[in-house]
Amino acid sequence: MTYPERLLLGPGPSNIHPRVAQALSGPLVGHLDPVFLEDLDELSLNLQRVFRTNSDLAIAISATGSGGMETIVSNFVDESKNVVVALNGAFSERVAEMILRHGGNLKTVGFPWGQAFDPEKVAKTAKEHKADLIFAVHAETSTGVLNDVQKLGSLKGDSLLAVDCVTSLGGVAFEMDAWGIDIAYSATQKCLSVPPGLAPICISQRASQYILKQPRSWYFDLNLITKYALPNSERRYHHTAPIPMLAALGEGLRVLLEQDLELTWQRHIQTAELLWQKLSELGFELPVEKSVRLPSLTLVELPEELAQREAEIRKILLNDFSIEVGAGLGKFAGKYWRIGLMGYNAQPKNVIRLTGALKEIMS
Amino acid sequence: MTYPERLLLGPGPSNIHPRVAQALSGPLVGHLDPVFLEDLDELSLNLQRVFRTNSDLAIAISATGSGGMETIVSNFVDESKNVVVALNGAFSERVAEMILRHGGNLKTVGFPWGQAFDPEKVAKTAKEHKADLIFAVHAETSTGVLNDVQKLGSLKGDSLLAVDCVTSLGGVAFEMDAWGIDIAYSATQKCLSVPPGLAPICISQRASQYILKQPRSWYFDLNLITKYALPNSERRYHHTAPIPMLAALGEGLRVLLEQDLELTWQRHIQTAELLWQKLSELGFELPVEKSVRLPSLTLVELPEELAQREAEIRKILLNDFSIEVGAGLGKFAGKYWRIGLMGYNAQPKNVIRLTGALKEIMS
Numbered sequence: 001m002t003y004p005e006r007l008l009l010g011p012g013p014s015n016i017h018p019r020v021a022q023a024l025s026g027p028l029v030g031h032l033d034p035v036f037l038e039d040l041d042e043l044s045l046n047l048q049r050v051f052r053t054n055s056d057l058a059i060a061i062s063a064t065g066s067g068g069m070e071t072i073v074s075n076f077v078d079e080s081k082n083v084v085v086a087l088n089g090a091f092s093e094r095v096a097e098m099i100l101r102h103g104g105n106l107k108t109v110g111f112p113w114g115q116a117f118d119p120e121k122v123a124k125t126a127k128e129h130k131a132d133l134i135f136a137v138h139a140e141t142s143t144g145v146l147n148d149v150q151k152l153g154s155l156k157g158d159s160l161l162a163v164d165c166v167t168s169l170g171g172v173a174f175e176m177d178a179w180g181i182d183i184a185y186s187a188t189q190k191c192l193s194v195p196p197g198l199a200p201i202c203i204s205q206r207a208s209q210y211i212l213k214q215p216r217s218w219y220f221d222l223n224l225i226t227k228y229a230l231p232n233s234e235r236r237y238h239h240t241a242p243i244p245m246l247a248a249l250g251e252g253l254r255v256l257l258e259q260d261l262e263l264t265w266q267r268h269i270q271t272a273e274l275l276w277q278k279l280s281e282l283g284f285e286l287p288v289e290k291s292v293r294l295p296s297l298t299l300v301e302l303p304e305e306l307a308q309r310e311a312e313i314r315k316i317l318l319n320d321f322s323i324e325v326g327a328g329l330g331k332f333a334g335k336y337w338r339i340g341l342m343g344y345n346a347q348p349k350n351v352i353r354l355t356g357a358l359k360e361i362m363s
Numbered sequence: 364m365t366y367p368e369r370l371l372l373g374p375g376p377s378n379i380h381p382r383v384a385q386a387l388s389g390p391l392v393g394h395l396d397p398v399f400l401e402d403l404d405e406l407s408l409n410l411q412r413v414f415r416t417n418s419d420l421a422i423a424i425s426a427t428g429s430g431g432m433e434t435i436v437s438n439f440v441d442e443s444k445n446v447v448v449a450l451n452g453a454f455s456e457r458v459a460e461m462i463l464r465h466g467g468n469l470k471t472v473g474f475p476w477g478q479a480f481d482p483e484k485v486a487k488t489a490k491e492h493k494a495d496l497i498f499a500v501h502a503e504t505s506t507g508v509l510n511d512v513q514k515l516g517s518l519k520g521d522s523l524l525a526v527d528c529v530t531s532l533g534g535v536a537f538e539m540d541a542w543g544i545d546i547a548y549s550a551t552q553k554c555l556s557v558p559p560g561l562a563p564i565c566i567s568q569r570a571s572q573y574i575l576k577q578p579r580s581w582y583f584d585l586n587l588i589t590k591y592a593l594p595n596s597e598r599r600y601h602h603t604a605p606i607p608m609l610a611a612l613g614e615g616l617r618v619l620l621e622q623d624l625e626l627t628w629q630r631h632i633q634t635a636e637l638l639w640q641k642l643s644e645l646g647f648e649l650p651v652e653k654s655v656r657l658p659s660l661t662l663v664e665l666p667e668e669l670a671q672r673e674a675e676i677r678k679i680l681l682n683d684f685s686i687e688v689g690a691g692l693g694k695f696a697g698k699y700w701r702i703g704l705m706g707y708n709a710q711p712k713n714v715i716r717l718t719g720a721l722k723e724i725m726s
Contacts, residue, residue, distance in 0.1 A: 002389030002390060002610075003390050003610070006393065008392070010393055013393060013394065023365065027365060027366050028369070029366040029367070030369065030687045031376065031559070033681070035367065062426060064605060066602040067426065067582045195391055195608075197605035217433065217464070218433055219432075240376060240427050240559040242608075243376060244387060245607075245608070329600070
């Protein structure tokens, strides 16, 4: 009872690295077994290296990426907090909704879908709103836009800056400390080449002082989770760690660091540029301006001859070629595709396989 | 980079079935792939059969067992709700804390650790407190006590009855509909022979009318989750499903149902009785009265000669025999062990291997 082999070129999950698959299926051990706790120590250190930070509060939350988002919101936002969100896609809309649900005093700064936000405008609003927190999405999975969180970090003033790096971490340049990012959250199934199921997060020493003493959520309460998950903690039981997924993430991070993080960022850019060139030759449009186009996920507009049958063509790609591409999300549903080249999948051969199949369909 | 082979006889995780390991490591597909959605349909139907219910609101939450607990609390408890908790172990204490955090008007009915609760007393308190909800733990993982939730179901009156069946589901008789249980939540790493990482939950049709319109939690919001996770839903994207773990759970349920659920319950009892007999012969005490003793997890008091070195002996079992047993939790830390014989591990050969090792250590 296993699934067919697919080339997963949608917005995630992406194909996992063979070494990750092996780690996932190894023998199970207990969540207090010394061999597992050693691995958990290394996981935390390697997360720091991938987030590019000296902060040792780097762990994986036992939930998917959106659970990581909720961990951050529930530990930092309550009725006393002014929060500004830079709004230009489905995932900034999602965090805005979570902030409202947690009682935060929300102010959004909106920009059109498919365009980057203006860091100056976001920072100005944060200042006016006396924002305790600014939330921004680095790589918008719904639009394929790369936002300038580095610039925003330099302008943030006294606010804490929380950044969603779900579709960038490990595949696109991201520098937590150098860019002045206080809080970051991500997911495993994109550029880390690990299945969906965990949410890596990282919190700077400065931000850690603002963790709420008792968030409403018990499951996502960082005061409790860190007593088990951090190296040098007392390893105090909170919930049963999802061991195989943590082993898989541990191996994914090892592979990434062995292959070199900066070289991997470059590989993502080069592979994306090949995709952009090949798609343009086939008559596809790339609605996102090149200067803010995300290497890990590309928004594409189909040529007229395909646009009317976009759902059918995705089906043909899946059934006849075993290739998955992503449909448009939210405002972009039915209009665009999203093509991911993330982590293990960011290889020229996958561009050739996809564009070859498209050529075949169009011929 | 894999872990050593361990015999996991603690309170969970328990060893997984070989077919589950295979499902876990199969090729990855997308969360909207028709082959995966078909599997998700079957998963929901098989969960209904394992929960013994006709309610079709049976899904797996993308978090561990405690995340399932929090899903229930956050979807059913707010400031307007009167809630009664039958308190006699670490996991009823946990749910009580979650209820307080969610603003519920909480009334607890306490009983000594290691004893079952009195359903009549719980029901009486629920009536006096005009309880909207009663929370009770079926199989207390911290004490090895089996509580009579069937009796409580017959006495619950107008209250909704929510039951934690983390350490019973699949291994100990549990009848959601026949016993009048409205809400149930469990975990994968106990009697289902699946790794930790998901929380199966089930909600009766009656209870589903009381799901809060907008819980504070977005990640655990059942109004949104069910639009993706339920068969016949619109499969509307909420969060990226943790595909390998869902495939593993799907296979675990198939194995369980093929082997027959009722026969499996009997196998758990027979294996536990062998353990109880062998341990008594070795001079171990079983503090929980036999009539309420849990087959899947046994609380044991070490003979005097071992009691002073209980942590050391657990270490010897792990390092020299590759067997894990559980330490005491909460009030029972340092005092007792917890020995699990769950799911795939509920086999006489494992009892013999453990008691053989103990005999060796004691000789």
